Amino acid sequence: MSQQPTGGPSITQERRLVTAIPGPRSQELAARKAKAVASGVAVGLPVQVVAAGGGILVDADGNQLIDLGSGIAVTTVGNSAPRVVEAVTRQVAEFTHTCFMVTPYEGYVAVAEKLNELTPGTHEKRTALFNAGAEAVENAVKIARSATGKQGVVVFDHAYHGRTNLTMAMTAKNMPYKKGFGPFASEVYRAPLSYPFRDGGRDGAEAARRAIDVIEKQVGAENLAAVVIEPIQGEGGFIVPAEGFLPAIVEWCRANGVVFVADEVQTGFARTGELFACDHEGIVPDLIVTAKGIAGGLPLAAVTGRAEIMDAAHPGGLGGTYGGNPLACAAALAVFETIEAEGLVDRARTIGKTMTERLAALQEQDPRIGDVRGRGAMIAVELVKPGTTEPDADLTKKVAAAANAQGMVVLTCGTYGNVLRFLPPLSMPDHLLDEALELLAGIFAETRQEG
Numbered sequence: 001m002s003q004q005p006t007g008g009p010s011i012t013q014e015r016r017l018v019t020a021i022p023g024p025r026s027q028e029l030a031a032r033k034a035k036a037v038a039s040g041v042a043v044g045l046p047v048q049v050v051a052a053g054g055g056i057l058v059d060a061d062g063n064q065l066i067d068l069g070s071g072i073a074v075t076t077v078g079n080s081a082p083r084v085v086e087a088v089t090r091q092v093a094e095f096t097h098t099c100f101m102v103t104p105y106e107g108y109v110a111v112a113e114k115l116n117e118l119t120p121g122t123h124e125k126r127t128a129l130f131n132a133g134a135e136a137v138e139n140a141v142k143i144a145r146s147a148t149g150k151q152g153v154v155v156f157d158h159a160y161h162g163r164t165n166l167t168m169a170m171t172a173k174n175m176p177y178k179k180g181f182g183p184f185a186s187e188v189y190r191a192p193l194s195y196p197f198r199d200g201g202r203d204g205a206e207a208a209r210r211a212i213d214v215i216e217k218q219v220g221a222e223n224l225a226a227v228v229i230e231p232i233q234g235e236g237g238f239i240v241p242a243e244g245f246l247p248a249i250v251e252w253c254r255a256n257g258v259v260f261v262a263d264e265v266q267t268g269f270a271r272t273g274e275l276f277a278c279d280h281e282g283i284v285p286d287l288i289v290t291a292k293g294i295a296g297g298l299p300l301a302a303v304t305g306r307a308e309i310m311d312a313a314h315p316g317g318l319g320g321t322y323g324g325n326p327l328a329c330a331a332a333l334a335v336f337e338t339i340e341a342e343g344l345v346d347r348a349r350t351i352g353k354t355m356t357e358r359l360a361a362l363q364e365q366d367p368r369i370g371d372v373r374g375r376g377a378m379i380a381v382e383l384v385k386p387g388t389t390e391p392d393a394d395l396t397k398k399v400a401a402a403a404n405a406q407g408m409v410v411l412t413c414g415t416y417g418n419v420l421r422f423l424p425p426l427s428m429p430d431h432l433l434d435e436a437l438e439l440l441a442g443i444f445a446e447t448r449q450e451g
């Protein structure tokens, strides 16, 4: 059964436009989607993908687009990465499901062992596997409540933790995530973040004091089970807190019997130029939540953390039908191997350096680029009215639309909708990254001339 692979690295690594975007076949699919799929499930760029790999998405009309989104930080090792394809193909022929809670299998345990080893801290750890980021965040809260006997959960401004009922309560932004979907879970409290671009020079320690003051005055450590934070915010705008902010919050949690939970669903697995974003400041979370980049596109999520906290939940209290299904576990093991074998942590750093240098040079000529930030292959620009910090969401939409038209998949984010974010797969070759940055520079120049 030597079937020729049609996706993954076998795709020629070049941008190619043979129709307008979206082309006629993509438009046909969009028409079918409108009749078949709930309109709440919206689409950013309606191209019909038929293959993907390296830094390219191929559509049904024969266009080849540069992928600067990785399906929202998921295909970090590349789409249809060879080791993932091989591992999943082997597993799918052996068995597809037993339910780990009914009859276990090795893949689940091997993923847990690997996560216990790779995540920050050398203490004894345990892991539980789930299907999606939101489900894992919910379970981290369940575990923290069970371990502390307390109920409160503190989250931050601009936070994104998912779309289930509890995680909607934890997510900050109303549109599109929460509008009309309440009532939301109780005992969730919001604290101010460190947001250097909008913080008027407040440093990390001061921002932490401000947050801790809110937590102590409005919640109280004696009521608080967990503080949950993205070490670099994803949907909220790729906000990197000022140095010292995260360590101060960790220290306060430890001194006050509060579980510190790092939501690394978007930042995990080499994305930021370290294996985990916590590693940049050497912080050690009590629990770490991972998903997205963990399994090369197969649905998998995990909560990993201190054995005594993880083991607090009673036997049978955690689980789910599909959590840690065998295909996803095979994929995750292949992802861990790929990150190591291909030196992808370093690759993310190199990509970050290239993007940051080019975008910072662009910023020097263009006062609408208020901020260039992020780490590794997780970089964003925040767009504003020149000379102010007033968000420019219209410009952001315009640049993203122009990028799409020129054959690039780019994502936007941010509470104010004014952040362009770049999450290229780490399999992106240099020449495509350079081309994308060149095209973006051209788009910024054009929109400047239009005024």
Ligand SMILES: *Cc1c(COP(=O)(O)O)cnc(C)c1O
Pocket (backbone or CB within 6 Å): 131, 132, 133, 134, 135, 137, 160, 161, 162, 163, 230, 234, 235, 263, 264, 265, 266, 291, 292
């Ligand atoms: C995407 C995301 C989630 C939710 O993950 P799903 O797999 O979509 O449920 C949670 N936290 C962060 C930081 C995310 O980026």
